[in-house]
Amino acid sequence: MSARALFPALALLAALAGCATSPVPPGTQVPAERLAASVVPGTTTRAELLATLGATKTVVFDSGYEAWLYQSPAGNGRFTEFVILLNPQGVVAKTRQGPTSTPAP
Structure with missing residues (x-):
């Protein structure tokens, strides 16, 4: 699976992490x-x-890529998600910052 195909999966991971x-x-x-x-x-x-x-x-894909999810506090109980994609060699391939959101109750 290519890194390009993994990014939609990363977006889904970030969305589900809020749940x-x-x-x-x-x-x-x-x-x-x-x-x-x-x-x-x-x-x-x-x-x-x-x-x-x-x-x-962390989510590890069959292809050897890994997605790591961090959150940055944005004030008032809100946070911004930061997803890091590591290639099979363990080097950061891409990053993506998500929109600011509130944690689930």
Whole structure:
């Protein structure tokens, strides 16, 4: 499966993540400035993400690609979702920032 075909799946993952009612895992909420400074497509590795941002929600596809989901607090109980796509070699391939939303009750 190509990276281009994975992006619709990532969008669905981001949308469904808002439906979760379980507590946010440690490392999942990261300030937007830290995300922007820490993630460089084509350069940043899986190990660097773990060391800098911590573990988070992860989906592994049969193709070997992984999607990692972080949230940035946006005030008033709202957050912005940040999805990172890692290639099978463990290097960031793409990122996408979603719209600001409110957590599910």
